[in-house]
Amino acid sequence: MSIKIVSSTKKRRDNLKKVFAIVDIETTGGHAGANNITEIAIVLHNGQEIEGKYTTLINPCMPIQKYVQGLTGITDAMVAQAPKFDELAENIFNLLKDRVFVAHNVNFDYSFVKHELALAGFDLDTHKLCTIRLTKKIFPNLPKYGLGTVCRELNIMVNDRHRASGDALATAELFSLLIKHDTSGELAVMIKKKANRYLPPHVDVETVENLPMVPGVYYFHDKAGKVVYVGKAKNLKKRVTSHFSNNKPSKQKQDFLREIHGINYTVCDSELIASLLESIEIKRLWPIFNKSQKHYEHQYGIFMFEDARGYMRLGIDKKRKLLQPLITFSLFADAHSTLWQWARQHELHPALCFLDNSEKVASNLPDVASHNAAIEKVLASAQEERKTYLIKEPAQNYILIENGKFYGMGKIEDERLVTKPHELKTLLTPFPENEVIRGMLRKYTERYPGKVVMLG
Numbered sequence: 001m002s003i004k005i006v007s008s009t010k011k012r013r014d015n016l017k018k019v020f021a022i023v024d025i026e027t028t029g030g031h032a033g034a035n036n037i038t039e040i041a042i043v044l045h046n047g048q049e050i051e052g053k054y055t056t057l058i059n060p061c062m063p064i065q066k067y068v069q070g071l072t073g074i075t076d077a078m079v080a081q082a083p084k085f086d087e088l089a090e091n092i093f094n095l096l097k098d099r100v101f102v103a104h105n106v107n108f109d110y111s112f113v114k115h116e117l118a119l120a121g122f123d124l125d126t127h128k129l130c131t132i133r134l135t136k137k138i139f140p141n142l143p144k145y146g147l148g149t150v151c152r153e154l155n156i157m158v159n160d161r162h163r164a165s166g167d168a169l170a171t172a173e174l175f176s177l178l179i180k181h182d183t184s185g186e187l188a189v190m191i192k193k194k195a196n197r198y199l200p201p202h203v204d205v206e207t208v209e210n211l212p213m214v215p216g217v218y219y220f221h222d223k224a225g226k227v228v229y230v231g232k233a234k235n236l237k238k239r240v241t242s243h244f245s246n247n248k249p250s251k252q253k254q255d256f257l258r259e260i261h262g263i264n265y266t267v268c269d270s271e272l273i274a275s276l277l278e279s280i281e282i283k284r285l286w287p288i289f290n291k292s293q294k295h296y297e298h299q300y301g302i303f304m305f306e307d308a309r310g311y312m313r314l315g316i317d318k319k320r321k322l323l324q325p326l327i328t329f330s331l332f333a334d335a336h337s338t339l340w341q342w343a344r345q346h347e348l349h350p351a352l353c354f355l356d357n358s359e360k361v362a363s364n365l366p367d368v369a370s371h372n373a374a375i376e377k378v379l380a381s382a383q384e385e386r387k388t389y390l391i392k393e394p395a396q397n398y399i400l401i402e403n404g405k406f407y408g409m410g411k412i413e414d415e416r417l418v419t420k421p422h423e424l425k426t427l428l429t430p431f432p433e434n435e436v437i438r439g440m441l442r443k444y445t446e447r448y449p450g451k452v453v454m455l456g
Helices: 066-072 085-096 106-119 131-138 147-153 164-180 186-192 205-209 236-243 251-259 271-285 332-345 368-385 415-419 421-427 435-447
Strands: 020-027 037-045 050-057 100-103 128-130 216-221 227-233 262-267 300-306 312-318 327-329 389-393 397-402 405-411 452-454
Touching (some): 020 164, 037 085, 100 106, 106 128, 216 271, 271 389, 271 397, 271 405, 300 332, 312 368, 327 332, 405 421
Antiparallel strands (some): 037 050, 216 262, 389 452
């Protein structure tokens, strides 16, 4: 049932030039991409007091999950005869469009309302304000900041908990209390800062605003301090902010934002160093929200051996502890492609590389001496891949590749030591190598040969 807007006083507090819409919704499930709103309540607030309210059940046109029915008390039968959202969309849009959208964990409510309004043809683009974040600023010592805990700690009565009207009215009372105790102007600051529109509720605006605009690696932490995501950036501030802009109503994005409670970072002197460190940290920390690079590497190698007839043979096998491959790969397909490339380049017989074992091909083998001479050319080419060199980066940073493998990196202030490999290694931080790093360095040296300093 809808309740008409009830007019009240038109007074405005001089230092608050915005009017507010305090919103709470109930839904069929936890994310907007695959669920719909079952109830909405909007409390209009002028910065001093409530001036009107609106609430209605909504037919979501889909079943309500059982655990949600148990939590809210809203059943499929209750919403069966309620209006659909598109029937209410114009009225809801008009209530919200000129006001600051306020909610406890605002990204959740805003994502649903914006999504459903968009489906109905309305583009909601308003300032957002999260009462979780504002409460943390004004009452910083509460044990938790969920609506139930906050209301209990601040003696706010909640009637009809987990229903839109009850929670919206409780949030409105909390909002009035926050304004009353806002002696340092936190509300005005939050409204003014655009970054606040998209930030997760547990991340301070200052944390993001103070990020440097330089290359580096950033870390998102959960409430226990555990790293849940690692990323690299050419510009830390710009890249981190991009995670929180134009939030899509997907379960993955909402879960991601909900888990972020803190941000940390490491400044790097170049984008390449940041890329290497990102790969190292993903492998070390195995963050839950990183997808790329987070896989176990089943390495393959191209091995050489002599058969009973005297032919030097090449073949692909999984990397083994006691055998040294000519070159390694994370994927069998990459190893197979490279071996075919070698065979064509050096005119190797496919059957002697286990590439074509058909009877016709295998019966027409070259003589041992000419084949083994071609294999010697392959070995010389592979040896080139195992050279030792440095990559010189800005601010006296060096990356060492020793015998074709990534050793480590660091700053070398006395560049006379660059030509002394043994002393050089004591100044660098060693790191574990992985296939992503190998490929990254291979492409980088091909693109920027002038940054390579050969050793030995």
